[in-house]
Amino acid sequence: MPDKKLHLTAFMRPVSLHTGAWRFPNSHADANFNLTHLKSFIRKLEAAKFDAFFMADHLAVLNMPVEALKRSHTVTSFEPFTLLSALSQVTEKIGLAATASTTYDEPYHIARRFASLDHLSGGRAAWNIVTTGNPESSRNFGRDEHLQHSERYKRAREFYDVVTGLWDSFADDAFIRDKESGIFFDPDRMHVLNHEGEDLKVRGPLNIARPVQGWPVIVQAGQSEPGRQLAAETAEAVFCSPRDLEGAKALYRDIKGRAERAGRKREHLKILPAAFVLVGDSVEEARGKRLELDSLVHYDSAIASLSIALGTDASGFDPDGPLPTDLPETNASHTSRAGVVKLAEDEKLTVRQLAQRLGGYSGLAFVGTPESIAEEMETWLREEGADGFTVVFPFLPQGLDDATQRVVPELQRRGIFREDYTGTTLREHLGLPRPENQFFA
Amino acid sequence: MPDKKLHLTAFMRPVSLHTGAWRFPNSHADANFNLTHLKSFIRKLEAAKFDAFFMADHLAVLNMPVEALKRSHTVTSFEPFTLLSALSQVTEKIGLAATASTTYDEPYHIARRFASLDHLSGGRAAWNIVTTGNPESSRNFGRDEHLQHSERYKRAREFYDVVTGLWDSFADDAFIRDKESGIFFDPDRMHVLNHEGEDLKVRGPLNIARPVQGWPVIVQAGQSEPGRQLAAETAEAVFCSPRDLEGAKALYRDIKGRAERAGRKREHLKILPAAFVLVGDSVEEARGKRLELDSLVHYDSAIASLSIALGTDASGFDPDGPLPTDLPETNASHTSRAGVVKLAEDEKLTVRQLAQRLGGYSGLAFVGTPESIAEEMETWLREEGADGFTVVFPFLPQGLDDATQRVVPELQRRGIFREDYTGTTLREHLGLPRPENQFFA
Known part of the structure; x- marks a missing residue:
């Protein structure tokens, strides 16, 4: 497997996912609403040739006992679409992955915002499909009862069909813009979706041209039975949380196998476990x-x-x-x-x-020297536990600097991470094909 | 009225609102999805010290006969939140007004996105509240029947209460971030809204700090009876479409009077008629x-x-x-x-x-020389037909260049438009107070 390379995305909260990180020496405790810090982070990630910047998200102040809540920096931050759109203007190549819920939003809005982000960024958008499992979110959206797990996944599957259908509203060549004849677009190259399903009813067409990438990249995190199946049928990158290499290999085989049985190619679905990366001069x-x-x-x-x-x-x-x-x-x-x-x-x-x-933070962690961490990552890649990692930084900015300036060069030295971007879109970074328009040749 | 000055916002579609504009010589027919043009436009507007850039919007491909539709450049463009967030990074002072519907969205999402845009832009966001009158939108959001006009306005009023309540979830001083004690924020300075009204049920709190402006600026366009009343009670800028000065004066008196009767100050509500501005060397x-x-x-x-x-x-x-x-x-x-x-x-x-x-485009138009247009605008200002204008450009880029480089200097020469911004937030540009937090002193 000489040519196989890792994909790296950064799973971000502005102050880190670790609940103590805001108190760490030199951390930016104000980063939740200080864009300067986030611009610096994403520029460093792009300089290190990361595939994507992936913004974690919630639709509520998380339900915690007040003693824990008041100590948590994870309560509040920028909204992902507005943040990533802003960050699209200070970067040129790195992918921009936003989390959006299929339970508490409308497919027309979701399709439109991702398409717009994809146009604004020149083809760098990705949609992390979540079904929003925390019941406190439901109370911010008018519902007392949280939708059941299986109901959420059923709706998510239909939601995906509607969103991808809306992205295909216009053929890539629909917009003629012939000033002489006065024809702006060819109405025969516009598709009206007219979706009427069990959970959703959406007419279309979407009022936006087809995204640069055809469809923004589809990301998913589910590890439950319906989550794995949804991922196998739809996801192009899976963000998962195995505890160790053996667990990762089993998950990898399972999801890739399901994808093949769903008629997809194994390599069109990248398995990217979350990994907390903490670097020292010695282990x-x-x-x-x-x-x-x-x-x-x-x-x-x-x-x-x-x-x-x-x-x-x-x-x-x-x-x-x-x-x-x-x-x-x-x-x-x-x-x-x-x-x-x-x-x-x-x-x-x-x-x-x-x-x-x-x-x-108690998930999978690579804690050691740049060499030991690169060695672990290479093992996971070679043994098919991962196609790359969703990197979690222990603290910022130092943890990000260590990963980008010390671990990445070691990965490059081993020939398992790119020296530079070879394309301009996130699909190109991930080696994913641009989807055909399902309604137009 | 020696100190009274005009406010100017630009009412934008990327190719202009005029349906023939994309065919005009030198127009950018591809501007709907070419951010380079929009960045150039907004930078020119900021250089001319405009108060705000105001993005028109629809939630559907408009329902037109196909012969008209295929000739229209107004069918598709960027989504406003993603666009304005991107544009926030190429500007420093100009306000950013987005249209968002109270009929087809959730107050938690709307509150969150505007708060986020306000943080990202350093206090430059404005919300153009629309109730979305076109029935084809309803079919993109799962409904066959369009909500009745009065029902839409009732929901809009409640929606406004919820959104502004969510913006006040945290006191301005809630975030202590004391690394030593480990207290990130004071839970006594967080308000749980627990709204239960006729149309909406939203728990809160919003998972975002209070906006820089306290609340983003509230804009409205309604001219119907319930539209005027909603504007009088809630709007800080009214975007209206009188046909002539007499009609404008009547509307101005009516809305300002209603605002006073609602307990507000006249000067805290700016009347900004839409005006198509077309400049020539002679009339x-x-x-x-x-x-x-x-x-x-x-x-x-x-x-x-x-x-x-x-x-x-x-x-x-x-x-x-x-x-x-x-x-x-x-x-x-x-x-x-x-x-x-x-x-x-x-x-x-x-x-x-x-x-x-x-x-x-058949609305109010100022068609003439820089001097004649400035004269008309000054008359409208002095006679209380307007506090400024929502400028519509006939074609781009030339119409925008003419307005910013020829009309604005003439307005400045007359002392009725700013030479430079004196503040940094949109509220400061418009002379509007920062709202007190309704839950915290």
């Missing part, structure tokens, strides 16, 4: 930085995370002792609980450190 | 250019406009003769019909020219 120094970062998570909110993971109240445990070995039997998922116990043992964490890890 | 040359522009409207679509205005089929009239004097009695509005007859007489227009005027 020990990197681990020390991680403990320092975790220590900034307040114990009150941290211990709540540990209690939830264990399924038992952990607030009575000695914070500075090891995790008790005589945990009571509970209803907590065995997998989740076993993972927590193993984590404490492997890294010799105290109860406090374990709680702060869970309250900070 | 005759300007009128000639207008005839040339109108002549680019195809006769088939033009004659349909005339038939509608007269309430009778005009396709049998001699295109190159005068309007027949023996028009049959019809159900057409007498005002509209009398206006058309008067227009034909005043400007000695043939049937063809009259039809092309109606099919092109």
Whole structure:
């Protein structure tokens, strides 16, 4: 597999996804509403040739106990479409992925905004399709009852059909603009969708020309059964959260297999696990930085995370002792609980450190030197655990600088990451074909 | 009134609002999806110290006979939020007004996007509240029946309360960001809206800090009875379409009076009639250019406009003769019909020219030299027909260049338009106060 290369996208919150990061030395605690910082971040990512900048999003102030809420920088930030449109003007090549919900928005609006972002950015837009699982969002959109999981996925599938149908409203050559004859466009090259399905009824046509990329790139994060199936049928990049390489390989095989059974090519769907990347001069120094970062998570909110993971109240445990070995039997998922116990043992964490890890960021992490991290990434690529990674930075700006200035050059030295962009659109960066218009040759 | 000055906003479609403009010599027929042109336009408007750039919008491909539709450049363009967010990064001072519908969107989304645009632009956002009157939009949003006019305005009023309530979710000083104590924000300075009204149910809080301007500037265009009342209660800038100075003065008095009766200050609501501005070296040359522009409207679509205005089929009239004097009695509005007859007489227009005027742009127009146009604008300002204008350019880029480089200097020479911006936010340009937070002192 000499030519196989990694794809890298940056999964961003302005202050980082780690809940203690805003307190880290030199962090920009005001970045949620300070565009200067975000412009600097995306320019650095583009200089490092990342495939895309991917903005995380929520449709509510997250439901947390007030003691945790008041310590969280993740509560408020820019709205993704407005932010990414602004950032499109300070960059030229990097992809721009926005999260948009199929449960709390209208397909006409979603189709239109992504098409517009794609035109504005010269073909760099991607849609991260989410079905919005948190019930507090429903109450911001007039509903007491949150839509059931399977209902959300059924609607999402139909929503996708409508949005992609609307993107194909005009043939690529519909706009003639012949000043002499006065014909602006050929109405025979315009398609009226007239969709009437179980959940949605949308006439069309979309009042915007076909996107530069044909369709913006489709991204999805689901790992549930309907989530995997939706991804296999529709997604071109899958953002997932395996815990380790074995889990990743199983997920990779499963989703690629489903895609093939749905009549798609394996290589037209990229598997990009989320990976927290923390760089040090030595593995020990990197681990020390991680403990320092975790220590900034307040114990009150941290211990709540540990209690939830264990399924038992952990607030009575000695914070500075090891995790008790005589945990009571509970209803907590065995997998989740076993993972927590193993984590404490492997890294010799105290109860406090374990709680702060869970309250900070506890997903897949590559913590080490540029060489060790590049080595891990290369292994995942070669063993088909990943086609690349959705990189999570532990803190900003330093964590992003370390990844772009230290890890990326090591990946390039190994020949598994591009030295420069070879195309101009996100589809070209990801090696994805431009979809044919389903209504016009 | 020595200090009274005009406010000028530019009412934009990328190729102009005039339906023949894309065929005009040197026009940018591709501007609907060519951001380079729009960036150039807005930079010129900012250099001329315009208050705001105002993007017209629709939520559908407009319902026209196919013969007219295929000749129209108004069918497709960028979506306003994505466009204005992009343009915020190539400008520093000019206001950015987006149209958003209260009938086909959710208040949480609308509040969030305008707040985000306001943060991204440093306090330059304005919301043009529309209730979306065209029935073809309803079919793009799952509805067969269009909401009745009075129902739309009732919902709009409640929608406004929800959006402004969401903007006030956080006190201006809520975000403490004390790295030492770990407190990111003060939960006592966050308000949960818990709105439950007749049409809307929205919990809140909004997941975004209070906008730079407190609230983005509220703009409205309604001239109907409920439209005027909604404007008087809520709008800070009214975009209206009087036919002449007498009509404008009556509308001005009416809306300002209603605002006072609603407990507001007259000067906190700016009346900005739409005005088509076409400049020539002489009045005759300007009128000639207008005839040339109108002549680019195809006769088939033009004659349909005339038939509608007269309430009778005009396709049998001699295109190159005068309007027949023996028009049959019809159900057409007498005002509209009398206006058309008067227009034909005043400007000695043939049937063809009259039809092309109606099919092109037939609203209030200032057609003349920089001096004559400035004189008219000054009269409207002094006689309280307007606090400024929503300028419509006949063709681009030339019409915009003429207005900014020839009319604006003449207005400045007369002391009725700013030489430079004195503030940084749109509220400051318009002389509007920053609203108090309704939930926090």
